[in-house]
Amino acid sequence: xxxxxxxxxxxxxxxxxxxxxxxxxxxxxxxxxxxxxxxxxxxxxxxxxxxxxxxxxxxxxxxxxxxxxxxxxxxxxxxxxxxxxxxxxxxxxxxxxxxxxxxxxxxxxxxxxxxxxxxxxxxxxxxxxxxxxxxxxxxxxxxxxxxxxxxxxxxxxxxxxxxxxxxxxxxxxxxxxxxxxxxxxxxxxxxxxxxxxxxxxxxxxxxxxxxxxxxxxxxxxxxxxxxxxxxxxxxxxxxxxxxxxxxxxxxxxxxxxxxxxxxxxxxxxxxxxxxxxxxxxxxxxxxxxxxxxxxxxxxxxxxxxxxxxxxxxxxxxxxxxxxxxxxxxxxxxxxxxxxxxxxxxxxxxxxxxxxxxxxxxxxxxxxxxxxxxxxxxxxxxxxxxxxxxxxxxxxxxxxxxxxxxxxxxxxxxxxxxxxxxxxxxxxxxxxxxxxxxxxxxxxxxxxxxxxxxxxxxxxxxxxxxxxxxxxxxxxxxxxxxxxxxxxxxxxxxxxxxxxxxxxxxxxxxxxxxxxxxxxxxxxxxxxxxxxxxxxxxxxxxxxxxxxxxxxxxxxxxxxxxxxxxxxxxxxxxxxxxxxxxx
Amino acid sequence: xxxxxxxxxxxxxxxxxxxxxxxxxxxxxxxxxxxxxxxxxxxxxxxxxxxxxxxxxxxxxxxxxxxxxxxxxxxxxxxxxxxxxxxxxxxxxxxxxxxxxxxxxxxxxxxxxxxxxxxxxxxxxxxxxxxxxxxxxxxxxxxxxxxxxxxxxxxxxxxxxxxxxxxxxxxxxxxxxxxxxxxxxxxxxxxxxxxxxxxxxxxxxxxxxxx
Numbered sequence: 117x118x119x120x121x122x123x124x125x126x127x128x129x130x131x132x133x134x135x136x137x138x139x140x141x142x143x144x145x146x147x148x149x150x151x152x153x154x155x156x157x158x159x160x161x162x163x164x165x166x167x168x169x170x171x172x173x174x175x176x177x178x179x180x181x182x183x184x185x186x187x188x189x190x191x192x193x194x195x196x197x198x199x200x201x202x203x204x205x206x207x208x209x210x211x212x213x214x215x216x217x218x219x220x221x222x223x224x225x226x227x228x229x230x231x232x233x234x235x236x237x238x239x240x241x242x243x244x245x246x247x248x249x250x251x252x253x254x255x256x257x258x259x260x261x262x263x264x265x266x267x268x269x270x271x272x273x274x275x276x277x278x279x280x281x282x283x284x285x286x287x288x289x290x291x292x293x294x295x296x297x298x299x300x301x302x303x304x305x306x307x308x309x310x311x312x313x314x315x316x317x318x319x320x321x322x323x324x325x326x327x328x329x330x331x332x333x334x335x336x337x338x339x340x341x342x343x344x345x346x347x348x349x350x351x352x353x354x355x356x357x358x359x360x361x362x363x364x365x366x367x368x369x370x371x372x373x374x375x376x377x378x379x380x381x382x383x384x385x386x387x388x389x390x391x392x393x394x395x396x397x398x399x400x401x402x403x404x405x406x407x408x409x410x411x412x413x414x415x416x417x418x419x420x421x422x423x424x425x426x427x428x429x430x431x432x433x434x435x436x437x438x439x440x441x442x443x444x445x446x447x448x449x450x451x452x453x454x455x456x457x458x459x460x461x462x463x464x465x466x467x468x469x470x471x472x473x474x475x476x477x478x479x480x481x482x483x484x485x486x487x488x489x490x491x492x493x494x495x496x497x498x499x500x501x502x503x504x505x506x507x508x509x510x511x512x513x514x515x516x517x518x519x520x521x522x523x524x525x526x527x528x529x530x531x532x533x534x535x536x537x538x539x540x541x542x543x544x545x546x547x548x549x550x551x552x553x554x555x556x557x558x559x560x561x562x563x564x565x566x567x568x569x570x571x572x573x574x575x576x577x578x579x580x581x582x583x584x585x586x587x588x589x590x591x592x593x594x595x596x597x598x599x600x601x602x603x604x605x606x607x608x609x610x611x612x613x614x615x616x617x618x619x620x621x622x623x624x625x626x627x628x629x630x631x632x633x634x635x636x637x638x639x640x641x642x643x644x645x646x647x648x649x650x651x652x653x654x655x656x657x658x659x660x661x662x663x664x665x666x667x668x669x670x671x672x673x674x675x676x677x678x679x680x681x682x683x684x685x686x687x688x689x690x691x692x693x694x695x696x697x698x
Numbered sequence: 699x700x701x702x703x704x705x706x707x708x709x710x711x712x713x714x715x716x717x718x719x720x721x722x723x724x725x726x727x728x729x730x731x732x733x734x735x736x737x738x739x740x741x742x743x744x745x746x747x748x749x750x751x752x753x754x755x756x757x758x759x760x761x762x763x764x765x766x767x768x769x770x771x772x773x774x775x776x777x778x779x780x781x782x783x784x785x786x787x788x789x790x791x792x793x794x795x796x797x798x799x800x801x802x803x804x805x806x807x808x809x810x811x812x813x814x815x816x817x818x819x820x821x822x823x824x825x826x827x828x829x830x831x832x833x834x835x836x837x838x839x840x841x842x843x844x845x846x847x848x849x850x851x852x853x854x855x856x857x858x859x860x861x862x863x864x865x866x867x868x869x870x871x872x873x874x875x876x877x878x879x880x881x882x883x884x885x886x887x888x889x890x891x892x893x894x895x896x897x898x899x900x901x902x903x904x905x906x907x908x909x
Contacts, residue, residue: 259829260794267828275826282796284837286804289797321798324747324777328754329795350795351751354827369824376752420755439762451909457752457848474909694751 123162123210124148130161139189139213142392142631147211149191152223155214159199163229168206172519173229174634175200175643175660176236178244180270184649186628191215195246197223198645200632200660204519204533207540211632222247232522235668243268243356253303258349258697261295267357274357296347298333303345305335314342317679321350325428325683328693330667332682339678344671348664351697359646359657363623364390365464365599367654371644372458374659375695377417378638379449380409383462388543388633389644390464393626394597401589402466403545408479408582409452409461410544411575415486416445417638418568418575421690425565426497428687429506434497441489448478464624465598470591479583483576490572498569507561511673511685514559521672522665525640526567527689531559537636544635549578561688568690597624623652639663639690663695732869739783739809740866741771743858746782748802750789753816753848757788760851770858779805784861786854787838790818791831800837809870809881813857814840817847841886860889 123146124138136148136158150158162170178197181187190196193215201210214223225248227233237248238257245266248254256263265272273279284292300307300316307314320331329350335342358370371382384406391398398406423438446456452475453459453468461468497503513523518531528535536553538546554570556563592598599619606616618625628650634643640662649655666689673689674682749757760767767773776782779802791799803812814834817823820843822832834840841864844857869882 263793273828276822276828276830276832277826279828282831282836284796284800286800289800289837292797293801321795322748322802329750329792350792350798351790352792352794352829353751353790353825354829358825358827373752377755436762439759440764443759443762443764454906456850457755469906472907472909478909 122146123208126165127158127161131158137189137191141211142395142629143389143633145209145211145632147213147630149196149213149215152214152216155199155212156224156226156229158212159201159226159229162201162210162212165203168203168208170201170203170210172202172204173199173226173232173236173522174202174209174524174641175522175645175658176226176233176240177645177658177660178240178246178268179647179656180244180268183270184647184655186649192217194218195221195244197240197246198658199226200643200645204535216246220245220247222249224248225250227251230522231520232665232668235664242266245269255302256349258352260292260349262292267354272357274354274361298345298347300335303343305343305345309337312337319682321347325686327424327686327691330693330696332670334679334682336679341674341677341679341682344674344682346667346670348667348696351693353694353698355698356657356659359654361653363652364626364654365619365623367657368462368464369458369460371659372460373694374661374698375417375637375639375642375663375692376457377420377692378695379413379416379457379459380406380453380461381413381417381635381637382642383460384410384544385633385635385637385642386644387462387464388635389631389646390626392631392633393629393646393648394464394595394624395627396465396593396595396598398466398544398593399590400545400587402591402593404548404582404586405467405471405591406462407545407549408579408586409449409467411578411582412445412448414575414638415572415579416442416449417690418572419445421568421638422493422497422565422572425687426503428683429503431497431500431503434493437489438493441486444482444485448475448482451475451478463592463599465595466590466592471586476583476586479579483580483583486572486576490569490576494569498566504562506680506684507565507688509558509560510677510681511561511564511688512559513669513673517669517672518559521669523640523669524662524665525636525638525690526571527564527640527662527666529554530556530563530567532557537634537641541634543633549581551575551578561684564688564690597626599624625650625652634660637662639692639695640666659698661695661698663689663691663693664697666691667696732872735872736866736868736870740862742774742783743770743772743811743862743865744774744776744781744783745772746779746785746802746806747775747777748779748785748788750787750791750795750799751818753788753819756848756851757786757815757854760854765851765855767855767858770855770862772858779803780807782806783809784811784813784858786813786815787819787834787840788815788848788854790823790825791834793829793831796831796837799834803838809865809868811841811861811865812838813854813861814843815854815857816849817845820845823847 127136139147141147181193195216197214199212242256315336317334320326321329331347333345371386374382419438419442423435426434453461513531515532518528534555539553551574554567596615601616601619605612626648628648630647632645634641643660645658646654647656673685814820819834842857842861846853864884867884871877871879
């Protein structure tokens with residue numbers, strides 16, 4: 117459905133009727149096509165629009181359109197670049213698509229409009245071979261420097277086993293490592309300043325303070341950090357390409373491993389997006405079960421964050437205590453889903469199975485226990501003088517900067533922006549629950565941690581409401597595309613049996629279309645932008661992750677500070693490597 | 699090999715091949731030096747603080763108090779490969795990371811062992827995708843494979859115990875100038891085969907409908 121009023125109406129009024137063709141999408145996000153010669157004009161206007169500007173660039177990505185069958189209301193294109201903007205004032209999104217022709221097309225950069233476009237454009241170049249003219253450092257970001265080809269192009273092999281056996285001798289390894297050598301000149305950095313030289317310190321990719329395989333090269337003037345260059349891509353697991361060969365149903369386990377501390381929180385936006393495409397309504401009981409388990413995983417993820425943060429500052433005991441609390445939560449996860457970290461338990465149209473008898477007692481015990489523990493941790497961590505000294509006023513991000521760099525989740529709220537999708541755009545049944553959204557004032561490392569601590573309390577509150585008001589009913593929709601389909605009627609009529617057989621063997625056939633679902637993960641906004649070409653697999657799966665945006669901000673956060681501050685800042689940014697590189 | 703006389707009041711575990719001469723007092727034990735060293739190695743396997751992805755979180759969980767890896771002498775996690783005995787390849791071996799994994803393995807001192815933790819490190823697992831090396835054993839010698847995605851901390855510790863058992867019976871030269879050179883390793887058993895009879899006995903499976 118295409119709305120002719122609102123943003124699309126304003127755009128056609130401003131740029132002339134018919135000059136920006138609109139496209140219908142299943143998610144209802146206003147989508148317009150703008151030619152390569154005027155898309156910058158459109159984006160600039162949207163960014164500076166009076167009375168509710170689209171100030172946040174949430175995502176840039178591309179679609180290889182060359183083998184797509186269903187493009188009925190879209191202009192001809194070999195590739196299309198997709199810009200996704202968010203207006204917080206209007207609480208609305210807009211999608212601007214640019215059609216490109218040719219096998220290696222190019223386009224003007226928008227790094228001058230939004231600073232966070234830098235990494236998104238690099239990624240799009242790396243994955244599709246689309247050049248962004250005027251980009252300051254258009255080089256590989258997710259694939260290694262010795263890579264050939266652009267993986268998300270349709271002609272690039274997907275499987276490693278298609279690419280021949282892997283051989284690497286010691287000499288090969290050294291040759292590859294030589295290409296990873298950091299050259300300050302590549303990043304426009306000087307090696308010396310007048311009478312003295314800068315020191316370049318390499319941290320990572322294997323370092324206890326980096327929380328995973330990411331590399332930071334720090335330019336130091338004595339003790340002071342002058343600049344920093346993050347090097348990512350060590351954890352690139354090809355999750356987006358994977359979506360193009362897994363069925364809609366069998367892709368669910370891959371989503372668990374995106375933010376691997378968040379488990380079911382990752383399933384949420386993915387199944388929501390598929391349900392939008394397929395038009396599935398989820399029964400109330402399934403909604404409440406989903407919300408409860410998602411909030412449990414938010415607590416689990418925040419506990420790891422809280423513990424590792426305090427360990428980064430030199431505390432020992434909180435990490436052990438919080439990991440033990442996490443084990444208690446995992447006892448519930450194991451009883452309900454059978455898994456621990458990656459249960460892959462949400463299903464298209466509901467959840468995998470009903471709650472087991474006795475779940476409520478476990479959940480109630482955990483909530484009571486956790487509330488007491490969180491009070492204890494306030495004393496040991498948040499009120500600790502050393503913790504305060506090392507985090508208050510460190511790693512400052514202003515409201516404007518946070519929005520301009522696409523920060524989301526607790527990171528954004530710590531800077532004083534009241535933006536929680538569970539409140540602002542309730543999805544999956546969140547509108548039924550009472551909870552508060554903590555908002556910070558300073559935007560420093562301490563506030564970022566405080567947001568997480570308060571969120572644990574609020575999640576417990578939501579879980580308690582789920583516990584006390586669990587509705588009766590079915591845990592899965594009876595829509596024919598819900599996968600695996602419900603079993604009751606399967607053996608009674610042939611139509612249902614065939615549908616069941618196809619749903620389980622081939623997987624559901626989701627109608628052609630495009631939809632995005634954005635959800636509030638533990639670290640920020642996760643979004644799954646799915647393009648269906650009317651098949652059993654997605655044509656394009658785009659995963660927008662919060663950690664990618666947040667790690668891009670690290671240089672800005674730590675300029676002028678020292679290495680111990682960098683460690684405290686990294687500890688206060690809730691990030692996970694698979695959530696950066698996917 | 700020379701004989702070593704151990705004197706201790708309460709031995710915590712007897713080294714392989716350790717004998718208690720019937721004529722001697724209770725607190726005197728005799729052992730071959732090789733066996734004694736292998737026994738010592740078994741109880742002081744220091745892992746390298748090295749993780750690749752999700753599996754590392756479960757490996758780190760095994761250090762915490764509920765699982766307590768120090769029961770097996772492995773709580774001393776070393777940040778430098780030079781000080782570590784065992785490298786746990788915990789997670790997916792990514793194309794960009796593979797040369798670094800090899801480089802760090804080469805920095806470790808002999809004797810060194812490798813535990814391959816999880817499906818990705820063992821075979822690529824569910825990630826048969828362009829950027830993932832299909833099994834770390836394509837460029838590293840692996841001693842123990844631990845299955846799971848990710849393996850639970852218990853599964854990881856079981857792998858560690860298996861490795862300890864293998865290390866305790868390994869024969870290594872005492873130095874590069876003394877005795878025959880080369881390492882004699884024990885044959886790695888396939889647990890799938892050895893555990894099968896016991897697993898087949900299990901007939902009553904707990905229902906998932908009860909906690």
